[in-house]
Amino acid sequence: MCTGTPEQGALMACRTTPNAAITLSDDAGFSAKFKADPAGRFVVGFSRDAAPHMTLRACANGGACAALPLSIVAHDYKIERINGLPPGKVSTFSAAQLVHIRKSSARKKAAFAIKADTDAYLAGFAKPVQNARISGFYGSQRVLNGKPKRPHMGMDFAVPKGTPIAAPAGGVVTLADPDLYFEGGTVFLDHGQGLVSVFMHMSSLDVHDGQRVKKGDILGKVGATGRATGPHLHWSLKWKNRYYVNPDSALSLDVSPLR
Secondary structure, three states: OEEOOOEOOOEEEEEOOOOOEEEEEEOOOOEEEEEOOOOOEEEEEOOOOOOOEEEEEEEOOOOOEEEEEEEOEOOOOOEEEEOOOOHHHOOOOOHHHHHHHHHHHHHHHHHHOOOOOOOHHHHOOOOOOOOOEEEEOOOOEEEEOOEEOOOOOOEEEEOOOOOEEEOOOOEEEEEEEEEEOOOEEEEEEEEEOOEEEEEEEEEEEOOOOOOEEOOOOEEEEEEOOOOOOOOEEEEEEEEOOOEEEOHHHHHHOOOHHHO
C-alpha cells in the first residue's frame, strides 16, 4: 500500500511487512536497496530525472516478494537565470576560498552520513515560512552570470531578512553551521526514513548539532548568506543520501495511513 504519485522528484509513503527488504530499480541499472521499519513503513523518493518505468519490490524475511510496476510522470523544468553574483561565488575561487569550500564539503558529507533515530516524518510536513513568494523552483536549470550550472534542487522562499524559519517536520539536527561557503548559514534536519531537510542562507541559527526539534520549532532566521543575491530561504530535501526530491511533494504527501 502506498500514498503519493510516482513522478519525477516526488515522494511516496508505503507500508508492507515488517522489516521487509525494499528495492527501487529501473531498466537502466539504477537500484536503491533499503529496509522497511519494524512496522513495515517506508518512504520512497524519485529523482529529478527518474526513468519512465521503475519497479518497487518488497521481500519479506521469509523470502516471499511482491513487485509493483511504476509509470513515472515526467516534468518539464524551468530555466532560471541569475545575474550579479560575485565571481568568487560562481567559478573563480582564490586559494583561501578553495580551503573554505573543501571544509564545507567535508562538513556536509559527514552530516549526510548520520542516520538519526526518529520517525518525526509521520506528523507530516508544513511550510517552513509563511506568506512567501516562491522565487526558485525544484529541478530548474540554473544559469549563473550567463554560465549553465547544475539544476536547482530545492525551493526558494522570498521573505524579508530575519523571518523566523520553522521546522516543517520534527527531527534531529545533524548539522548547524553558520558559515558554509555556498550555503551560508545552514541547518540539516533528519526527519527519519532517510529524509533530510537542508535550510540555507540563514542569517542566524537557533539550534545546534544533535538537538531534537518538534514540528514548528524555530530553527533560525532567513538571511542572504553564502551564494545569494537577496534574502530568501532555500529548502532542499534529500532522500537516503542519494538525491534531492521536491520539498513540495513532502507538503502534499499523506502519511496518515502509516501512523
